[in-house]
Amino acid sequence: MCGIFGVLGSEPAAPRLLDALKRLEYRGYDSAGITTLDESGRLGRRRAAGKLRNLEKALDAEPLSGTTGIGHTRWATHGAPTVNNAHPHIAGRVAVVHNGIIENYRTLRDELMARGVKPESDTDTELVAHLVEAALAAGLSPKEAIGATLGKLQGAYALAILIEGEQDLIAAARAGSPLAIGLGEEGTYLGSDAIALAPFSDRLIYMEEGDWALLSRGGVEIFDEAGEPVERAIVATPVSISMAEKGNYRHFMAKEIHEQPEVLGHTFGHYLDLAQESLRFGAAEGIDFANATRMTIAACGTAYYAGLVARYWFERVAGLPIDIDVASEFRYREAPLTPGQPALFVSQSGETADTLASLRYCRAGGQKIASIVNVASSTIARESDVVLPTLAGPEIGVASTKAFTCQLAVLAALAVHAAHARGRLSEDEVREHVGILAEAPGYVADALRLEAGIERVARDLSHASNALYLGRGTNLPLALEGALKLKEISYIHAEGYAAGELKHGPIALIDEDMPVIVIAPHDAVFEKVASNIQEVAARGGRIILITDERGAEEVGTQSAETIVMPTVPPMIAPIAYAVPLQLLSYHAAVFAGTDVDQPRNLAKSVTVE
Numbered sequence: 001m002c003g004i005f006g007v008l009g010s011e012p013a014a015p016r017l018l019d020a021l022k023r024l025e026y027r028g029y030d031s032a033g034i035t036t037l038d039e040s041g042r043l044g045r046r047r048a049a050g051k052l053r054n055l056e057k058a059l060d061a062e063p064l065s066g067t068t069g070i071g072h073t074r075w076a077t078h079g080a081p082t083v084n085n086a087h088p089h090i091a092g093r094v095a096v097v098h099n100g101i102i103e104n105y106r107t108l109r110d111e112l113m114a115r116g117v118k119p120e121s122d123t124d125t126e127l128v129a130h131l132v133e134a135a136l137a138a139g140l141s142p143k144e145a146i147g148a149t150l151g152k153l154q155g156a157y158a159l160a161i162l163i164e165g166e167q168d169l170i171a172a173a174r175a176g177s178p179l180a181i182g183l184g185e186e187g188t189y190l191g192s193d194a195i196a197l198a199p200f201s202d203r204l205i206y207m208e209e210g211d212w213a214l215l216s217r218g219g220v221e222i223f224d225e226a227g228e229p230v231e232r233a234i235v236a237t238p239v240s241i242s243m244a245e246k247g248n249y250r251h252f253m254a255k256e257i258h259e260q261p262e263v264l265g266h267t268f269g270h271y272l273d274l275a276q277e278s279l280r281f282g283a284a285e286g287i288d289f290a291n292a293t294r295m296t297i298a299a300c301g302t303a304y305y306a307g308l309v310a311r312y313w314f315e316r317v318a319g320l321p322i323d324i325d326v327a328s329e330f331r332y333r334e335a336p337l338t339p340g341q342p343a344l345f346v347s348q349s350g351e352t353a354d355t356l357a358s359l360r361y362c363r364a365g366g367q368k369i370a371s372i373v374n375v376a377s378s379t380i381a382r383e384s385d386v387v388l389p390t391l392a393g394p395e396i397g398v399a400s401t402k403a404f405t406c407q408l409a410v411l412a413a414l415a416v417h418a419a420h421a422r423g424r425l426s427e428d429e430v431r432e433h434v435g436i437l438a439e440a441p442g443y444v445a446d447a448l449r450l451e452a453g454i455e456r457v458a459r460d461l462s463h464a465s466n467a468l469y470l471g472r473g474t475n476l477p478l479a480l481e482g483a484l485k486l487k488e489i490s491y492i493h494a495e496g497y498a499a500g501e502l503k504h505g506p507i508a509l510i511d512e513d514m515p516v517i518v519i520a521p522h523d524a525v526f527e528k529v530a531s532n533i534q535e536v537a538a539r540g541g542r543i544i545l546i547t548d549e550r551g552a553e554e555v556g557t558q559s560a561e562t563i564v565m566p567t568v569p570p571m572i573a574p575i576a577y578a579v580p581l582q583l584l585s586y587h588a589a590v591f592a593g594t595d596v597d598q599p600r601n602l603a604k605s606v607t608v609e
């Protein structure tokens, strides 16, 4: 979603703002802009719809001077993605950039218009600029004007504010949308995530919920919701810059797919003690798996599919019934909750609004809250009793890849831990499972070696208008994830189905123009899937089979294309089989010529409901 950057330095601000906004591009945006304060303290602004290169062109044509500035990438919520609606918004002496939504927008707009203000844009953000300007005009100091304005705002937001004539000030506020302050050798910075701040500062302060701050070159003053000065911890920047760069890869998505053996190694290394062949789940001791009667799981998109795979593991291996739903529906079902029972939330960003709202619903119902997140400083992590990090490193490509397989890694290890706690697995069986889980990064590396063949298959797939993905058991969520990956980056319409559901409707779609991707390792349900493959073949469907050697021997003749995976132990097959699905959609998108890392309309971190 939207990204914020601010700088108070000694070098020209505009190039730095552009550089930082490029680092925020991965969050998804449809317009961008920057404002600086020039040497005489005057505000200057450039904005552009579309990609940052348009903003760059505007700056080349009319450069902005000054060493103080704020910048923004906007993902439209209030108002279309036009130049006029792009941030920063300026009212009189005040420039504002904003992430999130001001919920009492209508009331504020009516009040301001009654006082003669004529908003220039359709945004809620512009109203904040008018409120600060009105407070300054009433004689308040910048600090008082910011404090008074924040007291009028309702909703979830992060704000950065510049005031004309105040070259040593950026005001910032956080309520529901993350913001961090970077302390550097040569200035003070503000960013909506650590990735934007990484090249400029090695020390960070994460603002807490309700905090607001006045940044200057010499440091920062932070206030809590009540306006009282507060101290917040300074921590080392967690993000290595290289992890946020493409290296030799053409796209972040390709880099992230190829990083999986390494990051899965880190994740399993965190939860498995290979020397002792045991699990390391100290943090999860807060969850009473032994006495749990059921567990809730809620998440969105790809993270939800990781949860769906885990349902099979928790129910089969640990005998723990799972109630799972997409977070955007879960909270509206008004599901009755049993206090004390565990609820688990899965989120790469840790900021997804629906997942956070479901967490709060379960918190209000007295449940024990656990989360699996990739961003340890995220809101979901901070609101959880137990936090299980995925350690995938920054995921920049909008389509989730390495975060998904790392979520599966944590979930698989957690299911084994739960099974042991519930007396369903003996020490010896735990040891055996630990050995199997530890092999996953190796199988993922083997799957990556199939890339050249998968790329050939993807060339044909990129010409299709529709595709079906079929799977049974844990391969059903993988079919759903494969279809999501294809549609979101190549814009080819794709659906995932339970293979057994085919004849209850979707089989009507099968003809020679319909690619059918079947995920079918030779496992306990293989024979049943083999029958479904025959049903598709009999109707002329073009089958792309992803299986292992034994599966290929038995049904390979029915498929137009067969991708032969290594023979993987069933428990970790979903982790390894995610790889050919990622590669297939990645290469199909490259052939289709789409914007792989920033597909249209999508945002990386979805902080609105």
Ligand code: F6R
Binding pocket: 300, 301, 302, 303, 304, 346, 347, 348, 349, 350, 351, 352, 355, 398, 399, 400, 401, 484, 485, 488, 604, 605, 606
């Ligand atoms: C798809 C994708 C999304 C996210 C979803 C949840 O490739 O990335 O479906 O999985 O928006 O995001 P997080 O995991 O940040 O809560």
